Amino acid sequence: MGRPRDPALDVAILRAALDLLAEGGLEACALDEVARRAGVGKATIYRRWPSKDDLVRDAFEGTDLGLVPTEDVGSLVEDCRRLLLALGAALRSPRARAWRRTVPALGVDSPLAGSLPIGPVEAWNEAVLDMLDRARRRGEVAADGLHPLVVQAACSTVMARWFTNPDGDEAGERVLVEQLLTVLVAPHLRP
Template identity: 90%
Template sequence: MTGRPVGRPRDPALDVAIRQAALALLAEGGLEACALDEVARRAGVGKATIYRRWPSKDDLVRDAFEGPDPELVPTEDAGSLVEDCRRLLLTLGAALRSPRARAWRRTVPALGPDSPLAGSLPIGPVEVWNDAVLEMLDRARRRGEVADDGLHPLVVQSACSTVMARWFTDPDGDEAGERVLVEQLLSVLISPHVPS
């Protein structure tokens, strides 16, 4: 005979609701705002439900930052360097508006060196963006849009950095303003290097 499990099976939907509530609170006010009582209230669960899944708030915060990331770089070739750059910058902007990115902005920069969370939370996808820039430029060279030495990767990376800087300095910036910024960056930094 096999023993029957004791108690109700764990509901994965509750795990998702708790993580989402934690991220929302982190995005609003960082670690101080992410009190477990408030996480439980937002998720519509008892505090004991959280402790059955995560032994501490730090464990919940680490887990909330795990999981599938928003799309960080477009994977399809748009057919031109300007359009590839446009898609990359807009995708980057959308990723920075995600709940996880907003939570990161309020939480990670404020961690002190003695925090148990220091070093265990994501540091950001800079390498992914840099790789995407190199791939875009390589495609543009193969298409004959730019010469081998015609556009340094730092030019495109600086456009990415400007989108990131806007995220740090204007956390309430909207998508419309971001589109204006992207078009300005394309006009000033990218289009002059691409023959019309």
């Protein structure tokens, strides 16, 4: 009984937790600091989440990347450009930054090991396959002219840049994407 829970507080708490995870991983995500940033008391957090691990799981699950472009814009190069730039945007998101600081540091005996997201890998791979299928149907590439691994390698290069330079800027990313399109995709296009 009593007053109904304010869903806006849930959002503020989850956002504070994710921001702290992005800044410094699990160590930075102390419940006192989550409460301070969210503007709530610690008891408010404990009424919603019985443990810090539960809060961390929900902070990751409560953020949907939803950034995989699926719209056909009628050009393989443009579809690839949009896909690679969207991947870069997903990697700059608070969730990806939180993942980078949190998941690799987990030990195998951590209660969180295996319960945090590994990322939307399947969705990105499906997007690559769909994009190449559309390009083949349009006649932009031969049926066996562009293997999906070529575009997946471009995606992997964007991800590698994120791992080695997590503070990279969007302008540098655009340059990288244009280079990848020129070297990996354009040579496979039919004249």
